Structure formats: C-alpha cells, structure tokens
Amino acid sequence: MKHSEAEQRAVRAGSVPKTMRAAAIDRFGGPEVLVVRDVPVPKPGAQEVLIALDTAGVGGWDASFRDGSSRSESKRMPLILGVDGAGTVVAAGSRVRRLKVGDRVYAYRYDNPRGGFYAEYVAVPAANAARLPDGLDLLHAGAIPAVALTAQQGIDDALAIKRGETLIVHGASGNVGSLAVQFAKLRGAYVLGSASGADGAAFVRRLGADAVVDGKREDLAAAARSFAPRGVDAILAFVGGKALTRCLDALRKGARVAHPNGIEPAPKKRRGLKLTAYDGEPGVRQFERLARAIEGAELKIPIAQSFELSEAARAHERLAQGHTLGKIVLRIRAG
Ligand SMILES: NC(=O)c1ccc[n+]([C@@H]2O[C@H](COP(=O)([O-])OP(=O)(O)OC[C@H]3O[C@@H](n4cnc5c(N)ncnc54)[C@H](OP(=O)(O)O)[C@@H]3O)[C@@H](O)[C@H]2O)c1
The missing domain is CATH 3.90.180.10 (Medium-chain alcohol dehydrogenases, catalytic domain)
Known part of the structure; x- marks a missing residue:
C-alpha cells in the first residue's frame, strides 16, 4: 500500500x-x-x-x-x-x-x-x-475500532447469533448499531433494525437490514411481532427506555437480550430471557476476528x-x- x-x-x-x-x-x-x-x-x-x-x-x-x-x-x-x-x-x-x-x-x-x-x-x-x-x-x-469491536462482540459473543435466527438491532442507525446490522447479516441472521426517523430507516435499509422501523414514531413491539410471529430470537440494544422494555414482550421464551454498558436506562432482568451487559474489548484475538468480519462483510x-x-x-x-x-x-x- x-x-x-x-x-x-x-x-x-x-x-x-x-x-x-x-x-x-x-x-x-x-x-x-x-x-x-x-x-x-x-x-x-x-x-x-x-x-x-x-x-x-x-x-x-x-x-x-x-x-x-x-x-x-x-x-x-x-x-x-x-x-x-x-x-x-x-x-x-x-x-x-x-x-x-x-x-x-x-x-x-x-x-x-x-x-x-x-x-x-x-x-x-x-x-x-x-x-x-x-x-x-x-x-x-x-x-x-471502538464501535466495530463493540458491534461484533455483541453479535458473536454476547448473543452468539446463528444462521437463520431473527434479531432486532435497536438503535440501528447509530454508530455501533449500523455495524452490528452488517455483522449480523454476515452471520446469516434476519435483521429488524429500529432506526431514528425516515432518513435513519432508509440508512439502515441500505446497510442490509431485512426490515426497518422508525423506533421514535412507530411501535417497535408491533413491528417485531409481524417480523417474527413465533417470537424474536434475540435483541441487541443500543438505546434503553420504554420502546425496548415493551419490545421484550415480542421475544420468544428463552430469547437473548444484550446491550453494551452505557445505554440508559438499561433493561431489567426478566424471567425467561437471558440478559447480557458487556463492554467492547480490544485484544489481539479480537482484532484478528474483526479483520475477518470486516473483509467478509465488505463493511460499509x-x-x-x-x-x-x-x-x-x-x-x-x-x-x-x-x-x-x-x-x-x-x-x-x-x-
Ligand atoms: N460499553 C461499551 O463498550 C460501549 C462501547 C460503545 C458504545 N457503548 C454505548 O452504546 C450506546 C450506543 O452508542 P453509539 O455510539 O452507537 O450511539 P449513537 O450513535 O448515538 O446511536 C444510537 C442510535 O439510536 C437512535 N435512537 C434513539 N432513540 C431511538 C428509538 N427510540 N428508536 C430507534 N432508534 C433510536 C439514535 O438516533 P438519534 O441520534 O437521531 O437520536 C442513534 O441513531 C451508547 O449508550 C454508548 O455509550 C458502549
């Protein structure tokens, strides 16, 4: 180079x-x-x-x-x-x-x-x-570096997303969320992104989300139910608050919920859901895996x-x- x-x-x-x-x-x-x-x-x-x-x-x-x-x-x-x-x-x-x-x-x-x-x-x-x-x-x-490590560790470690699973990325128009959408698609998940505003929704669609909702104006829980009528497998949240709390009802029993530390207010534990709060960590192994995902996803x-x-x-x-x-x-x- x-x-x-x-x-x-x-x-x-x-x-x-x-x-x-x-x-x-x-x-x-x-x-x-x-x-x-x-x-x-x-x-x-x-x-x-x-x-x-x-x-x-x-x-x-x-x-x-x-x-x-x-x-x-x-x-x-x-x-x-x-x-x-x-x-x-x-x-x-x-x-x-x-x-x-x-x-x-x-x-x-x-x-x-x-x-x-x-x-x-x-x-x-x-x-x-x-x-x-x-x-x-x-x-x-x-x-x-900070946002991509946090996005990938949410998808691959905190949630361990598998091919064919349904996932909500809440706050998908943000810096971590926009990369999390792409890493989730790389793993073969079906992704519903919740974004901010019509322009945010268009932005998240361009990044590859299968479905998008304007989380500030539309009902995320209702969108989640029509996205996955049998219940969503997992949610990765980059925004806390009411929309997230309500949306937890649209998850299937045993579903996983993850968020990086720092979102306010953070969701509370709930019976039947596995809740993980985490920090994005740098390290040799983490950067090696990130490089493979960046190349595989042709990351935008x-x-x-x-x-x-x-x-x-x-x-x-x-x-x-x-x-x-x-x-x-x-x-x-x-x-
Ligand atoms: N612990 C860690 O290792 C770690 C690392 C990185 C980030 N974080 C935390 O992760 C969070 C996200 O970081 P970020 O850099 O991605 O922040 P960000 O760029 O501000 O992303 C948040 C996104 O969510 C959108 N949003 C707000 N309310 C919404 C709603 N009701 N429905 C749908 N979308 C909504 C925001 O839109 P608007 O801008 O239009 O409001 C924005 O696009 C922060 O709390 C940050 O502190 C933690």
Whole structure:
C-alpha cells in the first residue's frame, strides 16, 4: 500500500518531535473547553507502540469525559480526549514483536492512561492495535475500532447469533448499531433494525437490514411481532427506555437480550430471557476476528462529517446535536 507523504515524513527515523498538538481539556464543561495545545509526545513503554495518528473517532463517551459525567482514572490535566483512531507506527517498545515501524494500524484504548487519540501521537499497548484489514483506508479505519469491536462482540459473543435466527438491532442507525446490522447479516441472521426517523430507516435499509422501523414514531413491539410471529430470537440494544422494555414482550421464551454498558436506562432482568451487559474489548484475538468480519462483510463505514484536529470543539457541538447517521471523525494529518 502506498504511504502518503505525511506518513513517510512521520516514519523517517528520528522524526518524532518532543511535543505535539493535541485537543485537550483543563476543566470540565461544554465543547468550548476542548482546546488545541502543545503537550509532550508520550514515550512508548516496552510493550507499547507510538502511533502517528491520521484519524481519531469522536463518540458520545468523549463528551462524557469532557463534561465530567465520566471520570478519567488519570486525574491529570490537561486531559487529551479520544479512545480510538488510526495511523502509522513510528516507534515500538523493545518487547513488541507483532507490529513494526511503518505499519498502518488502527487502535482502541478506553481512557488511555498515556493520553487520548485527539492528538498527533498516541502510545498504546501493542495488543490494543492491529494492522489495517485489506481494503480499509486510514480515514475509515480510524472511525471504527471502538464501535466495530463493540458491534461484533455483541453479535458473536454476547448473543452468539446463528444462521437463520431473527434479531432486532435497536438503535440501528447509530454508530455501533449500523455495524452490528452488517455483522449480523454476515452471520446469516434476519435483521429488524429500529432506526431514528425516515432518513435513519432508509440508512439502515441500505446497510442490509431485512426490515426497518422508525423506533421514535412507530411501535417497535408491533413491528417485531409481524417480523417474527413465533417470537424474536434475540435483541441487541443500543438505546434503553420504554420502546425496548415493551419490545421484550415480542421475544420468544428463552430469547437473548444484550446491550453494551452505557445505554440508559438499561433493561431489567426478566424471567425467561437471558440478559447480557458487556463492554467492547480490544485484544489481539479480537482484532484478528474483526479483520475477518470486516473483509467478509465488505463493511460499509458511513462517515457523517470530518473535522480538523483544531476543530475538535466544533466536532463536539455537532455530536451534541445528535442524529449523525455515520461517524464523526477528526482528521489529524492531511495527506
Ligand atoms: N460499553 C461499551 O463498550 C460501549 C462501547 C460503545 C458504545 N457503548 C454505548 O452504546 C450506546 C450506543 O452508542 P453509539 O455510539 O452507537 O450511539 P449513537 O450513535 O448515538 O446511536 C444510537 C442510535 O439510536 C437512535 N435512537 C434513539 N432513540 C431511538 C428509538 N427510540 N428508536 C430507534 N432508534 C433510536 C439514535 O438516533 P438519534 O441520534 O437521531 O437520536 C442513534 O441513531 C451508547 O449508550 C454508548 O455509550 C458502549
């Protein structure tokens, strides 16, 4: 694969500077507290790689760290936001074998103690990064590590979806949901996607759902009953609340319900249903399996809007408006 000029500059030996630009906060608040500043480039430890980032993903969890509703383990300010992204390895610790300088990688580490991904460089354990799957460029790769691992682990681990099963993806127009629909189709499931708005419904249909309902205006439980009259086998929920609770009545006895931690309000346990709450986890095995699914599904990765690193506050304003239908990303390096 051809490397851009910016990447070539970054991988040239000795080209890692001492300081870098990063979008960080020094107090909790609205998007305006997110400001670009000069901070030290982290030095990779023995098991870590240093990545010159091209793209960073922007997600709801970043806004929670920004406004203080989620607290970082690291109490230090300034706090660099961002949990995932993609770029080129520019340095590798002495014990790293799997990755090398010059590899194009994508990576995910939630609340990275070495600093977040809204930055020119990030240091992460090598197990939190992987080479790009075939056909994925740095822009699209940087948009998906957190959401794709979460989507796939919902389908393959929490629910263990099998060919021919019926599945509801609730919140299918969102970032995790839009990928979960595609991974469920890859496994041969029949998918009813609940989306937000007519445009959200059209978006989810384009991603391959067999049936779609506007979950904000239509009755999801009724749609589920006509989708699978003998009862739906499983539901993967990316939104909590009344529509989800009512929809649980449309599941068959023994059906599985799963959701990532963080949806509000989370569904309560119910007799006759198997409820699983989980977190999307990075790791060598997880990234290998994700690569196979990305290649198998010919994954569509919609990007709603991209912003320069210096526009991180604007990216958060856009995030707060909701209804993005695709991922918001920061473009850190031109090229
Ligand atoms: N624990 C973990 O590892 C983990 C990892 C990733 C995500 N999460 C959690 O998973 C959840 C989803 O994340 P995300 O990034 O995919 O969020 P998102 O992009 O905001 O997705 C939610 C989607 O659901 C739609 N929606 C809202 N109400 C609906 C309804 N009644 N019926 C149908 N659709 C509805 C939203 O539409 P509008 O935007 O138009 O309202 C949006 O398209 C979040 O709670 C996040 O914190 C957890």
